[in-house]
Structure formats: structure tokens, C-alpha cells
Amino acid sequence: MSAPHPIVEWTSSSSWAMIEDKFSPYAKETLAKLVHFMRDDVLPSVRVAHAQLPDDEETRWKTVLPVLEELKAKAKKLGLWNLFLSKAHYPKYGVPLSNLEYAVMAEVLGRAGHLGPESVNCSAPDTGNMEVLARYGSPEQQEKWLVPLLNGETRSAFAMTERFVSSSDATNIRTSIRQEGNEIVINGHKWWISGAGDPRCALHLVLGKSDPNNSDRYAQQSIVIVPANAPGVKVVRPMRVFGYDDAPEGHCEIIYDNVRVPLSNLVLGWGKGFEIIQGRLGPGRIHHCMRSIGAAQSALDLLIQRVTDPSRKTFGKYLYQHGTVIADIAKSRAEIEGARLLVLSAALQIDKFQAKGALKEIGIAKFVVPSMALQVVDRAIQSFGAEGVSQDQELAQSWAGLRTLRLADGPDAVHIQQIGQRELKRAPSLAQRTAEIKKKEKQLFEKYGLKPLL
Amino acid sequence: MSAPHPIVEWTSSSSWAMIEDKFSPYAKETLAKLVHFMRDDVLPSVRVAHAQLPDDEETRWKTVLPVLEELKAKAKKLGLWNLFLSKAHYPKYGVPLSNLEYAVMAEVLGRAGHLGPESVNCSAPDTGNMEVLARYGSPEQQEKWLVPLLNGETRSAFAMTERFVSSSDATNIRTSIRQEGNEIVINGHKWWISGAGDPRCALHLVLGKSDPNNSDRYAQQSIVIVPANAPGVKVVRPMRVFGYDDAPEGHCEIIYDNVRVPLSNLVLGWGKGFEIIQGRLGPGRIHHCMRSIGAAQSALDLLIQRVTDPSRKTFGKYLYQHGTVIADIAKSRAEIEGARLLVLSAALQIDKFQAKGALKEIGIAKFVVPSMALQVVDRAIQSFGAEGVSQDQELAQSWAGLRTLRLADGPDAVHIQQIGQRELKRAPSLAQRTAEIKKKEKQLFEKYGLKPLL
Amino acid sequence: MSAPHPIVEWTSSSSWAMIEDKFSPYAKETLAKLVHFMRDDVLPSVRVAHAQLPDDEETRWKTVLPVLEELKAKAKKLGLWNLFLSKAHYPKYGVPLSNLEYAVMAEVLGRAGHLGPESVNCSAPDTGNMEVLARYGSPEQQEKWLVPLLNGETRSAFAMTERFVSSSDATNIRTSIRQEGNEIVINGHKWWISGAGDPRCALHLVLGKSDPNNSDRYAQQSIVIVPANAPGVKVVRPMRVFGYDDAPEGHCEIIYDNVRVPLSNLVLGWGKGFEIIQGRLGPGRIHHCMRSIGAAQSALDLLIQRVTDPSRKTFGKYLYQHGTVIADIAKSRAEIEGARLLVLSAALQIDKFQAKGALKEIGIAKFVVPSMALQVVDRAIQSFGAEGVSQDQELAQSWAGLRTLRLADGPDAVHIQQIGQRELKRAPSLAQRTAEIKKKEKQLFEKYGLKPLL
């Protein structure tokens, strides 16, 4: 028997066995390279990146981390670049990886927080934005905005969420996008615009209403490319997530105050905004989920190391010998394994039936995984005592990031309701099956001379 | 695109996609036949079987259900027989199905309570007993005891658990098995001996201590075949499970009072008892888990039908429009999907690495699945109101049966502790990996001229 | 310091401290007598009562348990009789106990299953029926039906729930009650009619529609007294709760087939049915809750004894030294204490503001306590292994009984929704308070020369 693939040690033998035969040789090789790159280069760089980010409120938003740029150069050289962009869907720019194949890589990337994905140019929101530009952008838009993103030279933002309204219902959007001659004028108040704080951020994809009175509520919105440095783009402040500012990319509050861009910056066409955001979501959610599983697995590994650390004994015992630690570990392991298989099966479903044919699986993953990961990370925090909530471990920041996933791209409740409603649609066929069974049951009662059921 | 396999409607498209390419054509065809047999024959027979079982305390233990015997005859004709017995391990008697392939069938069988498995001769404890006899039995033992079991002419019991001691620790076993001349004499007090109440029960496999002072604690036990009608075999009473007696098979309290059997009834050899029970467990647990998932899926289907039933409206609304019903449905669906994938991956792991190489996966399935299924069934009960706890729905009895799975073959806590301990063994390699990362991290801090971390 | 009241050992020092000063000397003395009666007489009789109930399907429904009749005689002599009936509300028949005082006694009674309450004539459904007759009955009705119930000579049933409809919405009730000359004619199909199986059952209080077209939906129902032996009262079968029939009282399916009773059997008046059932519910729910807490406390006591039993050691350790047993015990204790205080505070609220002024507290208790108790009992079951689900321990039957409380008198979801809706009514006053705070906040920002908040 040959040596197991290096991914086994990072995930599990049994989940790998379920999918190994669905991996191409290229994917297997790339995955192996990625695992080694993470272990040898990315993970040793995590705290370096932290140390290279200044505390100072001013300069931390203007910093490009040297260690990250080195990682990116190396990743490119290794062919570990833009792995998220599937050649099947994006023949011109993509790499020959299926959703399932990339999903496993996304988990690996998730073991190094933000640094993992960015070092291979696979970090949100750039990934979704590159997909939008690759799918819907004009050749000129692609040349100007997409290529530098694909090269990792620039970054980008996606401006959808608005302050003061429940923008999860897209019909509540208030930002105005209107044509004036050869220009488009944008006015709006957004917040939670990830990436907009980054000094390398070159463009915002801004969603707004171009036709607010259209009777088709899904044709009211359009998306335009706004250069980050256009006059009228006012970054108000970084929003904080449990106290973290996530510099340098940040999640910014932004006012678009009479921002003017050329008509050619319209993406796809007037009224196509809703169509674009729909197309942008499916696989991205799976990537988020897999990275979350990577974060959970990292937390479990930290937990195991902590409770077996001889220097942490109390009252003469290892920490794992106290209370419910071992049960916590077992449950964490089981929850990670189950969640991983769920997301992998969702990724495969996308490969087979497109995102539209995988809505159930994506929705389930979306509400199951973040809660699971939060729970595992919380257990790890508890094992570290106060150190667990501090800046000396990655756990608290990891928890805070995961917590936002229960809100982003639709809060848990939305996905839970959708899955529930979808299940209810099975009612008629279940009723029919039951009717057929009852009919035969009745025949059997008669055949055997039994008293009929009431 | 060809029509999806009929299993998809009974489980889910995404879990089937994960495993379809691991199914042989024979397995696919057999599975399709099984699904139709269940729908057309077994499910319509469930209440018939209930009606054919007398209430009377005496006769209900002496009844062979006519509808079941018909089902068995039809199943045999269809080639749906002894599906649990893998040809790979039991070339003489087995069918060419892997653990993974049979696992999916076990879920389907689990949708009809006890009737499903028994109608295709795949019901516990016979399955485990047939495996024991097929693997360890002498040719004579096989001829006399195994063949009728394989033919579905007799049934059997496995007598391990003892009253008054914690027999989950096998060294606590008190039943005595000793040789006297050409005979073996058995004395002991067992309970929870499933199947011993059945009028067709022909044999008990009895575990006892033949060498209680052997310094090797795992060589103290032996197993002998005891004819059910041997003098001295006293069935004291049926044990009840939440009030159910599970007649006619039952779970009986039995006293073996100077029971004598010929020496040839010893299985495998003196002191081999522990080895036999170890070999008996792994795959059987997976089958239990898959049947539990089938029970959970049935309960969810019932729940969906109940809350969409127009005759059950209250205050002008469907039940699903009240409270948290939709969320319950969504969570149930997600939990079933996750659990199913976990067990399937465990089954595949057994196929790849034998039960010994799949202990982690089996252990996880063992403590995750019954609790999951109990929760889903409980939600379904709640949707039915008082009817849900009554004899008019299968839910309460299903719940009671599932509840015992958190105790049987080792209580949850044992499996949780074992999985946790197993995870702790990863500590040294994690520590080594961390040390390597820290070393490189230190080099990077130096390279970039950063202040070293404390 | 004087010796603590004997109740302390049965509940807890801290909960008793919260309420002791609200107890009259009479209540304290009665409570002490009750504790001793339970310990010395009732608890030793529990298994005796089981043994006196025949297994035989026929005779078990015709049996009056000798040990119970002895307990009742002794209880009467001790003045431990009809403790549920508060003199404050029922001056003619009641005992001088507040709801709070009786609540503590109900917990004590709950430690002996059905036997506890019945031995002091405080068992459902008689308690609610006696309250109805004492409050709404005519003098003749009281003389004929109430007095024998108060004396413990007869028993009674309350016939509300109907088969085939969701009768939790009272407007779905189909039973017809109509006047014909000097008679009332009743036709209907009920089930889950507790107590109707008992050979001593003398009367059914039957709810039906007397004016189904009344535009006031709460004036359509009436209640009549139906003698249990009236022609046309057909007991179809006992409903089972899980596998239990709860003989001899049972929960029966009953068809009222043209049953005729004299006009004088109408309770309170035509169209008063809804008013009566409303008045019947509040305190009864609290009593159920307190008995459930008693059941949970009993289960915890059994659990503690089991895991400290030296004969139950496995692998050389006490059961409490394995896994999460100690944590389970601690959580159970905390949950029982919290639940007890909740119910006691609800009982006090009833004493202060009537049931109408305690709807929030009653509702909270109603959905919190049964789930809590189920969880504690389930943990105890787990500690007993298979014995825990069997007839040899009270745990499984206790669990089954508690499970029905999540359905009876309105399923959990109804109470949860009502409490949630009630909380939402606080929104306007919260908004007003917030507005006032914001106004002052604004003044402070101005005063200190700070930039106003957006």
C-alpha cells in the first residue's frame, strides 16, 4: 500500500476515502503542494504578518505586509494561484479544478486565518469579484480591472450592505445609480464593505437601484465599477467585529457622494444587478464553510496540545484529566467530520448540478457549519483560560470572524427557513406514497381477514 | 441524463452522488429492487403484522406472523436475502456486497421497524450470530445451526449481558462454563437476551467464564451453543423497553441452571470468547446506525405530512405555520444528512481497512447517530400531539427502540471517551508540527528584524 | 439555631429559605407530616401497588389496589387530604393552604409517581374536576358528584380531547350536546380521557358544542355531567403512552353514542364550557410542574446512588469516575433548583394576582419544567444501562409520563409563542424609555461639545 496522501493528516482518512477517486491527478498533486506550502511557509508567517502590521491607527491602514508579498510570489511560482477559479466555468482564466477539489484546498487555506487564502490569491471578496468580472465583465473591464486582480496586484470591494435598512431584502436598497449623459452617478450609504480599507483596493463593485419603480422587483438593481479613488468615495470608518478592525482590509462604512464614473463601468447591463449577485453566491458560501472547518480543525489541534501540555497541569493532573475535556474533544472531532462531509457533498452537488441544483446542500452547509465551528473554537478558548480570549492566541479573532458568518450572506434564520420550506414541498409526493401504501395495507387486512383500522 | 436511481428519493441526491461510483452494478440493481420491495410489500405490511400479533400474554409469544413469512418467501425469490453477509468475508455463504453497499440498504430496511430487516433475513441478533457461526463455527456446527438460520427457518439469541453486574466490563461476567467429561455445564443469570422469546428461536450463543483465574483477562471467556430447548434453560420474563415487550422476539431474562451440552458445542475453542465478541461488533454497529437513520427519515416524512395536513389546522393555520416547526424540519434534515454521510464514510472505512482500521469512524457513528435520530423522532412526536406517543403511530415505539441504542454495545460515554482518548494520541505529532512551525517563525522574525515573541 | 424543617432534605436549603416566611404554621406542620408520610408509608408502597396490579388485560382494569386504600385511610386520619383545594377559593370544602404552600407539597407527592397524589386524594384529573364542581356545580350536583370525590370514594374523567381533530383549538370540537325536552343528548368521539378506565370512575365531565353557530366562538361550548355507566358510553380502548397503559385509570378512547342525561346535569349553564375550562387550568399546571420536579429530583437521587454503588464498578472505577457523570449531576442539580424556583414564584404570583395575573409565570413553568425533568430522568436512565429503560426501575415510566406533559394542556410551542407575544407587548414602553434616554444622551453630547452620533 502506498503512503497516504498528505491531506489525510490534515483532514481525515475517512473523508478523503469518500472523495479521492473524484480527484484528478493534477488536483491531487496541487493539493499535496498546497499542504506543504501551508506547513512550510504560510503557517510560520502568521505571527510575522501580525507583527508587521503597525498598531498605529494611521499607518496600519496603509501597510502592505512584506511577508505576505513574499508568500504570494512563492505561491505563484508553485502554481498555487487563483485556485478558486474553475476552468470549467472560466475557460480563459481558470485552473482545472472542480468545486469539490477546490473545497478541500479551501479547508487547508482556512487553517491560517486571512493569510492562507490571500497568499494564493483566493481571499474574499476578491474571489467573488473576479468571478463577476470574468463572467459578466466586458473585455475592456476585464483588461483594466480583472487582470490586475488575477495577478494579485490590486484588491477590490463589493458594496451591497447599507446602513439604516435591512439590506438582506434587496428591495430595501436605497443607493441610487442613475445615468447622466455618458456618466453614471452614484449616491448611497453603505457599510461593512470588506476590503475597502486596503491601500491596494482599486475598485468597488457597487450595487444600487437604477430603476426603483420597475414592477419587476428583481430588475430594479444595477452594478457599476467604482474606482476606489474616485472623487466622492468617502471611507467613513472601519467597522469593528468584536473589537477587531481587521486591518488593513477592514469592513468600512462608505458614503458615495455624487460619485461619477463612465457609462462603460456598468456591469453586464441595466437592471442586471440582482442576476449578478445571485450568480456570485453559491460556491463562495461553500468556500467560506470549508475555511471555517479548517479554522475549527486548527482550534481542535490547539485544544489537544493545550490539554496535554505538561506545564499546564493543575492539582497534579493534566488538563485532559479534568472534567469533560475528553468528551469535548470527541464531540468536536465528530462534529468536524460530519460538517466536512456535508460541505464536500454540497461541493460535489454543485459540480454535478450547478449551484441552482445544489441550493439545499449549500443552504444546509451555510447554517450548520459556522455554528459548529464556533462551538469547537469556543471549547478551545475555554481550555486556554484567559489566554484563549487574548491576542496571544488566534482563537478569539477566529471566533469573531466565524461569528459574522452566521450573519453574512443571509442570517442563519433565512437559510433555515428556506431549507424548511423546501422540505415542505416534498409533502405531496409523500402523501401520494402514503396513500399507495395505505391502499395495499387495506388489501392485506382484507386478505388476512383482519378488522379494518379506524 | 438518465433517471436518477430510486434510492435518491429515499435518501438524498447529494449523499448518493458521493458513493454512487463505489457501487457495483449488482449492488445498484439489488438496491433498486429493495426499494421497490419495501414500498410495495413491506411498508404496507407493518400494521398487518401488528394486527396479527395477539394481545394475549400467552399466545403473543407463540406466534409466527403469517404476513412476515410471506414477505420472506417473496424476498428470497427476489434475491433480497442475507444481504448483510459479505461474500468478501464469508465466501461460502455471502452475497457480493461491500459494507458501504449494504449500509445504504440497511437504511432502507430501517424504514419499516423490525419488519424490514427480518423480511430479508437481516435482523439482529441473527446477523451477528450467523457471522460468528460462519467465521468460527465447525462444519458440523454450521450444518446444524447456521444453515437453518441462513434459510430463515430458525432464529437465535446472543447471551452476554448479566443481571446484577456491569457486564459492559467483560471481566465482570459471572456465568460459569465448565467441562465435565464430554459435556459442558453452564450456570448463569442473563438478561436482555434479544430473540430468546421467539417460538422459532433454536439456539443461544452463551458467553461465560471457562477459566476465571487465567492471568490473561481476555482468555477467561468461552462461548458455547446452547439449544433453546435444552433442559435448564429458564426464560424468566420478557424485559420491557419503555413498556414495550417487543414480542414475539423479546429481550428476555434467562437463568441457565445446570444446562448441559455436548463438548462439540464449544465455539472456536476454550478461551476464545473475547476474541469472538470483538469480531462480532464493528459492522453490526454500522448497520444499527443506518437503520436508525432510516427511522429518523421516516419520522421526518411523517412530520412533514402531519404539519401540511389540512385537517390539522388550528386557529386557521396549517401546523407548519406555527412556531418553530419549519426550523425543526430544516434542522432535522441537516442532521440526518450529516449523520448519514458519517456512517457511510465509516462503512467505506471498514471496506478499506477492516473494522480495526475504522474504529474511530465506527465509534463516532455509534454515539452520534442514536442521539440524532432520537431528536428527530421526538420532534415528530411533538407534531402529532398525544397521538405521537400512542400505539396509533410508530413514533413512540421507534423512539423507545432507538433509546436503547445509546446503551447497547457500550453506552455513549464509553465511545465518547474512546474517541477522545484516540484524538489525544495525535498530541505528539501535533507538538512536533508546531515546533517546526515555531522554528521557521523564529527565522522569519529574525529575517525581518522583528522583536522576538515572548 | 433550631433544626431545619424536614423539607430541606427533600428539596434544598436555599429554595426553602426563599419561601419559609410565606408559610403559615399550619402549612409548615402539614408539610412536615406529609414528608414523613411519604417516607414511611407511600414510598415503601410503590412496588407493592405494582405487584397488586394484575398483568391480565381483563382484571387489571377492574382492580382497586388494597395498598392504596390503606394509604388513603391513613392520610385522611393524618389530615393529609384534599390538600390541593384552597380554602381561600373554596371556603366550604377547602383546606387553608395557599398555592405556594401546596406547590411544595405537590413536589413531595411527585416523588412517588401516581401513588403519591392519589394517596392524599390530590390526583389529576379529579383535582380539576373537584374544582369545577366546587366552583360551578349546583348544590345538587355537589351533593351527588362532588362529595364522593372529596371523600375519595369515586373517581372522575374530563372528556375534552377528540380524535381526528386538533382539539387544542376548542373551536374544532365536534362533540354535540343538545337539549331534547328535559334531557341532554351527547354524541361524540373522544380520546385520551384519563381516569375513564378506573372501576371507581363515576362521572365524566364532557365538553361539547351546544351552540355551534354562535358568532361568539367562546360561547359555543357547554359541559355536562355524564354518569360513567350511562347507556351509550362506550370505552373503546385504553390509549398507550409509549408502551404503558397506565392501568387501572388509563387514558381511554370513548364514544358517546346518543347518551342521555337529565337537564340538571348541565354545569353552570349553556355556553359556559369555555369559561369553565379556562378556570380549570392555571393552578393545575403548576401542580403538574411541581410533581415533575419531584420526579426529576427522585431520578437524580437514583442516579447518585447508582454511580456510587460499589457493585457497579467497571474497569476498577466507580461509575462516577467515568466520563461526564459528575458534570451531568451538577447540571441536573442546577436545573432542578432553577426550575423549582421558577414554579414557586409562579405559585406565589397566583396567590397574589390570581391565575390571570400569573399567566406569564405559569406559561414559563409549563414549557420549561417538563423538558428539564425529561433531561434529568434521561441522564439517570443512561446511568442505569438497560435496567434504566425497563420495568425494574421507575425511570422509563416516569419519562413517558413526563413526555406527555410537553403535549397536554397545550403543547410547548403554544406556551412559548404566548410568552414571546407577551414580551413583545413590552416594546412600546421600551421604545419610550429608549427615546427618553436618547434625548438626555443628546443633551450630554451637546453639553460636552462632542460630535453628535449619526
Next chain:
Amino acid sequence: MSAPHPIVEWTSSSSWAMIEDKFSPYAKETLAKLVHFMRDDVLPSVRVAHAQLPDDEETRWKTVLPVLEELKAKAKKLGLWNLFLSKAHYPKYGVPLSNLEYAVMAEVLGRAGHLGPESVNCSAPDTGNMEVLARYGSPEQQEKWLVPLLNGETRSAFAMTERFVSSSDATNIRTSIRQEGNEIVINGHKWWISGAGDPRCALHLVLGKSDPNNSDRYAQQSIVIVPANAPGVKVVRPMRVFGYDDAPEGHCEIIYDNVRVPLSNLVLGWGKGFEIIQGRLGPGRIHHCMRSIGAAQSALDLLIQRVTDPSRKTFGKYLYQHGTVIADIAKSRAEIEGARLLVLSAALQIDKFQAKGALKEIGIAKFVVPSMALQVVDRAIQSFGAEGVSQDQELAQSWAGLRTLRLADGPDAVHIQQIGQRELKRAPSLAQRTAEIKKKEKQLFEKYGLKPLL
């Protein structure tokens, strides 16, 4: 009926009814004043205080908030000052309030984060430090260090937790405290020293080992008063809790590098350190719990306002009309009520039996309340969407603070284990009670001629 006490609106009618008769007229009046002070003065100041704290890393640690000083002046004038210090235990300095009476006030204070307690000079760690100095300090120590603290002129820190060791086991403490002539020399490395960042911090109470080889492990430690500005006291950095620094007080890492203080700074005597920390803990935990309940209640109030806000409608519905919001609200309310009663009963227990006689109740509160409050706050966060995790609502910071309570003063697991162990001590008396019952049961079986139980 007179108007209800204003506390009813802030907690609940039913919990107040349980304790009202245990409140002195002075306590009732003080509580009423406090409620009004909170509503009229403190709550409008919360965001003012935030705005007065500079973002700048340097100045934010040197800031005394003007609005807070005004609140303190007003509170003093109103007699709302040092409410935590019970006259019963501290006759010289205390106010005539029981633990129970103050507990209710602590909940009220907890509704305004840090600002509430500090505005009435009741904030940790000063409260515990004042208790230590009032109980154990010499007259000179009291004059110099306690009086300014009581006056709210200075603040203080308690230096126990150490970096690199599990200091929850006090025998692991490494800080050295040794006498040199008339001086005491302190060397050690502490962290999580709350309050040490505050510019008004005047003193640290430092725990260290003065006699590390003493065979009595509880006599090895001593506590000394270290002036915050003593040479050798090096504040290394503020620790962060999630992303919060909790400036200006902070939780600091501190190195004591050959710090020298006069011998008179020793508190109570050599080897008395352990005794002092034991005495410091009990009631403080209850105060923490009550403040947490206040935080939970605030979060629930915010949640209710959010989901009833017409400007937050999505898809045409109020937020409360979606998903499980109403159930979340109901459960939150029930959990808060139950937790509040638990803590109040613990406070009463302390009043009756001292902290030593209330260890069970304190322990239960300690592990139940923070988890409960975290859950309620988390639900509120979810209702606010991304705003909930941001700096624009108090929820995320409240959550982070509550999270540390599951770690501080002993992690949950320690308290859970202690409560569980304490329950196990009931085993012998339970066994005895059971034996007595069994004995009488046996007599009854004989009396009634029943077959004995096995």
C-alpha cells in the same frame, strides 16, 4: 393597592414578590433611587463615556472621563455609594444592605456595562480590594489606601494570575515575595491584572510566595500592597479580550522587577495570602452574576425593540414575524427569570449562612449565569445583523466581557466538578433512606402475601 416598586419594571413582578418582604425600608428606598439614577443619569451617559475616551493608543490610557466623575459626584450626593460594602460585615465603612438587597442593585448596575458599577463606586476589582483592606488591613493601611478608594479618588488592582503557569492552582504561583531587612522585595510576572491601566490606579495587591517550601501548601503565599508607581513595576501591555482593550482600566501584563516596599505593606501577616483570597471571593461572584443578568436583560430589551422596529421590516414583515424570533424571546425571558431566582437564592443563602454555607448556591450561579447571559446576548446580536457585532451596539462588547466570566475566578469546569462532587456526598444518606424504604417495602410484600422481589 399601592403602585408597584419601580424595580418591577426592570426585573419582574414574580421575582420581586419572592423577596420583597426581605427588604428593609432603607433598601427599598435606595433601590428606587438607584433605578431612577440609572434611567435618568447613567444610561444616557454610556455613549458619552465612549465618546470621551480617545482612540489614540497613548492618551486613552491617561484619560479620566468627565462624565463619569459627574456621575460619581451625583451618586455620592444621593447616597448611592459603596453599596456593595455591607455594614453587617464592615461596621466602620459599610452601608446597611444585605447581600440579597445589594444583589438586586447589582443587576440594575449591570444594565450600563462598566459605567453602572463605577458610577456608584461598586466596580471590580476595587470592591474586592476594599473588602480585603477593610477586613484585613492595618489602621495605617486603611487610612492610606482604603479611604481614598472608598472616596472614589483612587483605583486599585489585584495581581494574582501569572503568565506561563496555570495559576488557578495557587500552588503553581511563582512570584516571589521575600523580606530584606525592613523591606519586602517582589519579583514576578503577572497578567490579566484588571484596573492596572487606569491613570488613577494607586495600588496593586500582589499575591506571591513568601515561603515556597512550607509543607502547608496554603501557608506559602502572602499579599503585599505595592504602590502602582513603585520603581520596578512595569506595565508591559494591555491584554485584549477579543478585540477590546477595556481602556482605561485594562487588563495588563505586568512585570514586578525587584520592586521594594516597606514591611508595613504586608497585609494581615506572612503566609496569610491564601486565607485572604478565599475570603475575597464568594459574594463577589454573586455580584458578577447579577450584573450579568442585568446585561442579559438589557440585551433582551434591545432584541425586542429591534424585532418590532418598523424600519427593519424585510419582505413586508416585522422581524419578529420571521423564523424562531418569538421562541428565542420566550426562552430568553424564561432563562433570565430562572437564573435571577437562582442568584437571589444564593445571595439569601450567604446572608443566612455566610459564604461558606452557600458554596453550592454560589457555585451553581457561577457556572449557570454567564452561559445563560451569553446565549441571550448572542440571540440579540443575531437580531441586529452585522450591526450587532459592531461598535454601534453594546452587544458585542457585552458578550466579550461575559465570555471572560466563564474563565475568571475558576473556569466553569471547576465549579461544575465541585458541585457534582458535593452532590455525591449525599450518597450515604440516600442509601440509608433507600434501605429503610426497602425494609418497609419487604414488610408490605409479606403482609399482602406477594411474591418477593428479586
